[in-house]
Structure formats: C-alpha cells, structure tokens
Amino acid sequence: MKTFEMKGRKIVEGVVEGEALVTSEPISFMGSINPKTGYVIEKGHDIEGAWLKDKILVFPCSKGSTGGSYMLYDVVKNGVGPRGIINIEAESIVVIGAIVAKLPMVDKIDISKIKTGDYIYLDATNGIVKVQRKDD
Amino acid sequence: MKLTDEEKRMLNGDEGEVVQQCMKVLVTLGDIYEAEKMLPVNSVHSPGVSYRVTGDAGLGYVEDVSKKGGHFKVPTTLNTIGIDSKDWKKIGFPRDFSLKQLELLDAYAKLGAIPTHTCTPYLIGNVPQIGQHVAWGESSAIAFVNSVLGARTNREGGPTALAAAITGRVPAYGFHLDENRKGNYLIKVEMNLKTERDFGVLGYFTGQIAGKNVPVFEGIKERPTMECLKALSAALASSGAVALYHIVGITPEAPTVEAIMDKKYETIKFGPKEYDEVIEKKFNFSSDVDFVVFGCPHCSIVEIGRLAKLLYGKKVKSDVWICTSRQVKLLSDKMGYTDIIEKAGALIVCDTCPVLCPTSSKGYKTVVTNSAKMAHYIRGLWNVKSALIQMEDCIDTAIQGKWGGR
DSSP: OEEEEEEEEEOOOEEEEEEEEEOOOOOOOTTBTTTTTTTOOOOOOBBTBBBBOOOOOEEEBOOSSSSSSHHHHHHHHOSSSSEEEESOOHHHHHHHHHHHTTTEEESSSSGGGGOTOOEEEEGGTTTTEEEEOOOO | BBOOOHHHHHHHHTTTTHHHHHHHHHHHHHHHHOOOOOEOOOESEOOOOOOHHHHHHHHHHHHHHHHHHOOOSSSSOOOOOOSSSHHHHHHHHHHHHHHHHOOOHHHHHTTTTTTOOOOOOOOOOOOOOTTTTTOSHHHHHHHHHHTTSSOOOOOOOOOHOOOOOOOOSSEGGGGGGGGGEEEEEEEEESOOOOOOHHHHHHHHHHHHHHHHHHHEOOOOSOOOOOHHHHHHHHHHHHSSOOOEEEHHHSSSSSHHHHHHHHEEEEEEEEEEHHHHEEEEEEEEHOOOOOEEEEEEEEEOOOHHHHHHHHTOOOSSEEEEEEEHHHHHHHHHHHHTHHHHOOOOOOOEESSOOTTTTOOOOOOEEEESSSSSHHHHHHHHHTTTTEEEHHHHHHHHHHHHHOOOOO
C-alpha cells in the first residue's frame, strides 16, 4: 500500500472519500454525461461508459456547454453523481455547478499522479488530496 | 473583495432573501477567482432554460428563486429550450417533458425574462457593445459576443447568469480584465475557408488544443460572414471551453499579431492535413441518412433563404430539421421561405434544437449536419453516427436519403 498527499486550492468545502475515476480529457456535464444514470456517454471520450456514482471524479477542466452547471447539479441530486471533484484548473461552468450542488471540489492538483482505482481522501476545505494505492 | 455600499446591502439581505442568496453565489465565485470587486452588467443571456439541461434539480432551483419573489434587474434573454413552445404537440415532443418545460418557462416569465428561446440572441436584439461588461451563458454565444462584438463575459452557467440578472453584478475576473484577453495560441491558417462547415472544422480543431485559453487566428484574409463566425464560435466551445478568440485584422481587439498576443504563446498550423484529420477521425461515414439538421446555432434569415433556394421544388427522403428562433421564423413566413421548405418535406423548428430537446424516439442511427457543434453533441446525446458536411451536400443527402462519405 502506497500513500501520498497533494495540496491544491479549495473550490467548494467538504470532506469526502471514494474511488478515483480519472480522465486526461476535459468533461462537459452537458453532452458527456447522462444525468439520469450517471454514465459517461460522449463517444470516443477516454472514460466513455464509466459510471460516476460515488466516485471522486478527476479531470483537467470542464469544456463545452454552459448547461453543464445545472446538469452537474442534476446528476448529484439524482444520486448517481460523483462524491467530489479534482481538477487541474477549475473552469466556471463546473465551479458554479459544484457550488450549487454543495459538491466538495479542489483544483491546482497534478492529476497525472492519480490513477483510476486509487482510493482518495478529499479534504476540500483544506485543499488536501490524500491518495492511497494498492501495490501493483 | 471590495463591495460598494449597495452591494453590501444586497449581501446583508436588505433587498430580500433572493437577492442575498444570489449575491452570496457571486461573492463565493469572486473569492475563488480572487476578484477585487463586482462589475455592473446590463445585459444577461441565461442558459439553463431547457428542461433537458436543468432536470428537476435546476427546475426546482429556478422555481425557488421565482416563488420567493425574485425579479431580474437587467434585460435578460433566454437561451434555447427543449421544445417548440407553440408546435410541441404537432412535432411530437413527449407530453411529460413538455409540461415540465412549460413550468420552467413560467418560472422564468415571473422573473421578468425576455422569452427569446434562442442561442443567437445577438440576431434578435441582445447586442452588447465593445468593452461592455455582460453576463452571458450559451457557450457559442459567449464566444461570439466576446470575440466578434468585443463585449466582455466569462462563461456563465445557469445559476451565475440567474444571480447576475437578479443583482445586476458579476465578479471582476477572467475575461472582464484586459490582461486575460491576450492570445495564448497563434493558429496559422494555411488554407482558404469558405463555408460554415470549414469554420466549424477550424473551430473544432482549435478547441481541442486551446481548452479554456485564447486562440488567435492569422491568415484569414477575407472577412468571414456572420454565419461563419457563428459556426466558428460554436465549434470552439464544443471541443474546448473557448470563451474568446481573435482573428487578426478582422475582430475588433486584434489589429495585428503583436498587439494581441501574450508575451508567451504557442504557434500551431492549420492546413488541409489538419482539416482532413478532424473529418476522418470524428465526423465521417457513408450510409443511408435518417436525419439532417441545420441551425446550430440557430439559423439566420440569410441561412433560411439559402436553404429555401436549395429545397425549391424538391422532395426530401430523410427527416430534415431547420432550427431557428421564432422571430426569424416570422420573417421566413413573410418571405415565402417557410412554404417552400415545408412543401419539400422539411420542417422549421423554433425555440429548440436536437442538442436541447428530448432524444427522438424514431430510432435514428445516422445524422448529417453542417454544424460541428451539432455533429459533436448529437453523437453521444442521441447515440448516432454523425457526419459534418456543407449545407449543399446536406440538402443533396436529404433528397437522396444517403451520404456516400467524403
């Protein structure tokens, strides 16, 4: 078991934990995600088919439609959304969605150090990301 | 953040609970981005007006603000919705969805919104001026208003546009500030671009690279049509999160490369090879075609005129939607275009588009369109294959009922 910690910037406060779902590609909550089911539906996206439910969603930044704010709120309210968000650079569309959904979120994290399946302790209030990785 | 006395009163609740709640959202956002103050805005374009986008969560959010007696302080136009508000029964939009949509529109009406229901509010009267601070949603319209008109907005999601409309303020950060409007990518355009499809391909290519940064295009010699700029804006904000771009010698803030580039920037080439790659990798197929879509972003009257000319005396085999605002449709009716289009078997759909309305139950598998934005979104949202081809080819395809690939 390997554990390490990174420090970023608080976007929305809160403390959560869960399994990491990591993509190196930007996400548009309008278009990339089905808010009713929580699955990634964007064709050719590197996490197409993945399920957001209860994950700590790790991606570089948001892209695309401004409808994404309400759609993030909706996917969370539908109970199939992520537990927290980690970005390289928080873009306004996801930020406002996370504020309204009260979803813990940090940015300014080197996400290349996190792998899908890592277990994450996210202390967004203090901007701390603790990563726990099982030995390969 | 430094607030004026009036803004402090709003935050303290002196103007009521709704204003306070909205001011809190804006202050939270301003704190994250280290804004020094608020800026007054007098134009808002609100996204999050389609029930497909808001779901019950967003509908509840807007209704809550509306029921608590919220009222828009500044002129606020509404983005594209999930149905044709007049012909939803005739076109066959699902009843449950439509009723929820109408409920959402009621909430916005009580807030004092201007019910434009279009992604191109700049075609029907919401036209900010150069240097003016505004709060706009709709990714394609944001890129258009920042870049082509030179007004200043960040990418506002539904809740921030709502808060801006109610308080008349936005935090001063991002694209409101001079220093963030310089170019970070210089895109050297080494080919002639003519059609909306061409500019869509350029935008799609560039958005993937630029992300949320500012691309600057060099080498576009002739002034693109408004329709081409609309297509470019939409594509940049589909593959990426581009809110602002410049075209050297064309858009108002970019007289020369030297004047508009940041100190450090990256140079990227866009030529026939890059163009072909976007089409081959993303938007190409050959087969029968179920559905042909125009009007992403919503058609101008000029585009509808061109479509009417191409469809005159013809019959389409594929289903065809031409999406536009109701105001433009009225012009189309008056000019006889609607008649020609409907006689050919195509449909003019107002207020909505396939990105924001419910997925059709007709089981479409293949879609062609001249819009990169539509080609991008409809694949995932409707689970179809999509091809990006120019308007004339789209019409030929609709008449033949098939597309042979590029």
